[in-house]
Amino acid sequence: MARADRRDEITRAAFAGIAEKGFEGLRMRDVAARAGVNIATVHYYFGSKEDLIAAAYRLLQDRFKAELPADGTPDERLSAHLLGVIDTLISDAELRRALAEIAQRAARDPELARQIGAAEDAWLAELRGLVRQGVREGSWAVEVDPAAFAVTVVAMMKGACMPTLLPGRPAELRAAVRQLISWLTTDPGER
Amino acid sequence: MARADRRDEITRAAFAGIAEKGFEGLRMRDVAARAGVNIATVHYYFGSKEDLIAAAYRLLQDRFKAELPADGTPDERLSAHLLGVIDTLISDAELRRALAEIAQRAARDPELARQIGAAEDAWLAELRGLVRQGVREGSWAVEVDPAAFAVTVVAMMKGACMPTLLPGRPAELRAAVRQLISWLTTDPGER
């Protein structure tokens, strides 16, 4: 098999393993078995477990692209973005579990914490920028604090990845996201 | 040393270990070293690692009592409650980390998931009840969806426990909580 393909196979096996058994439950032997190769082959492609985890993390980043739509009013862009994220979390349990595992692992892996922190910063900045733009354009209530709103959104999405909260309440979480947006977009005059 | 005292010491050592290295990074030998006893002593007090973890979990439940104040207007009660929770998470890093570890562990421990799920249900019900009461009493905007609001709060608090988000942004998180409350309590007429 082509070198890159086999590498991908093993990476996907690791990703699935992380989602299923967690980071610390990840065993090189299990990854090898899932990929249908010998354990030494895993070490042939990935020098160490850490390397394999790094590859799985890159796969996660590829899979979880929460992009802000480029076009539309701030309201439309925010709605599409947030509903897109929550729907992804609701529908892709493997991805959700992997996200939670990775996020938690940052507590013991400073380098990972740095990477995740940077991604968070970027996301927060995007959200703040969008909110500010909406404020400027008069899309929503002027009192909104962009930084606070951004943190609310990110914290909520992270909390939604936790094992117990979302699985039984997808409808409530969608409603919560919509309500959050509606708060922003409600014309004070209408209330 | 008195039996109960030594037991508590070891339990606290386990709790600290969980907060620092995570659940699966918890080593009986490390707990023993932290408590200043031999590893066999840990097994003298706790028959198994599982027993020790159960004791550490009970300690966590004792430490994290997020009670709803009994007196005051719904607005006052909600504010005190939510600010109390977020301040606890901000100030007690050990508790926050342990909470995150426990929450994540639920992914692989059905019994723990059941317990946490039940605690979540209770918290959500309390929040919904309080919001409904506020609606009835005209404390805030009638359009608020109690269930969605409750889920927003719980998800946000859970997200705030994650390793990367809160530590560098305590002020933003407090502001986010306050803004959430203010949304509820803002008299539409004022906007």
Place this chain on the structure above:
Amino acid sequence: MARADRRDEITRAAFAGIAEKGFEGLRMRDVAARAGVNIATVHYYFGSKEDLIAAAYRLLQDRFKAELPADGTPDERLSAHLLGVIDTLISDAELRRALAEIAQRAARDPELARQIGAAEDAWLAELRGLVRQGVREGSWAVEVDPAAFAVTVVAMMKGACMPTLLPGRPAELRAAVRQLISWLTTDPGER
């Protein structure tokens, strides 16, 4: 409790433990529990596990007194002796099991091997003496080899202590003993 009584209690508990779980399955904690005392008390009365085992061995010697009747013809004495031994083994399972355990332990305990060897030698000598006397007195067939006969008896009795052979076949073993004696005592002329 009087010192001697408590010692006996613990010794009996050890004996029962050996019969039930075997020598290597003997645990000081189990002995203490069976005797209803603290494990440290066992060490108070017996300095070490080895000492306790020695006491249990002495108890075994007291319980298993296979004495040769003093009176009667050689035939009568031999019959009474051998049937007495086999009946003891059949009826007292605890004793039989303890005997087997002790005998086996001799393989790893030279001092015990010496003691058991001495007891065996004495028994063999008694048996040979009795057979020789019978031969002299014309009680049975002259061709009998006293040493071979004695070894046959002792080996057979030891084999009867093994866990699997006797329990289901007490009648066969009694018959075997009787046939052995009858071979000796059958007057050639009668055959």
Place this chain on the structure above:
Amino acid sequence: MARADRRDEITRAAFAGIAEKGFEGLRMRDVAARAGVNIATVHYYFGSKEDLIAAAYRLLQDRFKAELPADGTPDERLSAHLLGVIDTLISDAELRRALAEIAQRAARDPELARQIGAAEDAWLAELRGLVRQGVREGSWAVEVDPAAFAVTVVAMMKGACMPTLLPGRPAELRAAVRQLISWLTTDPGER
């Protein structure tokens, strides 16, 4: 090294360990040392101690084949069989010790007791059949009780495996076996 060879090596090391230190004295580390490998290698070939013991038991069954000769008169067949067995026990101390250990272990291992019991039953049945045939063919004294004789033989051989009896008296045991056979085959008329 080839997989099967190393497996055999480790199995033989375990067998020798059982013969030397007994079943419960068997240590994975000792087996590894005797085989000249790391302890993890033992677990690489045998998933658990139990598996290794099972392999050692199979080796014992292979080594101890006490087959009844197919040809000859009943007398000849019985003699060859019994002298073969006793000579094996006399000359192969390791096998004898392992047999004793296995037999004793049956006291605490019901499944092993079942297997050994079945092997005993088969042996006893063979012996009874041979004796009955001899009786029918007039090879020996008609009064002989086949079941009692068979039990005598088996108990004796088991007793001969015990640590203390045989080692110092191989000649007596051979003589005992021969005498047992001679009793059967002695023509009453000759006595």
Place this chain on the structure above:
DNA sequence: AATGAATGAGGGTTCATTCAT
């Protein structure tokens, strides 16, 4: 490119034993 064989380090647990009271 891929693997079977082998290992060092470290994991939870058990046990006889000690010691202060």
Place this chain on the structure above:
DNA sequence: TATGAATGAACCCTCATTCAT
């Protein structure tokens, strides 16, 4: 006399990793 508390040593087993092929 008797014990609860504490321990060092040892046990079985697992894991990521290495290496010759």
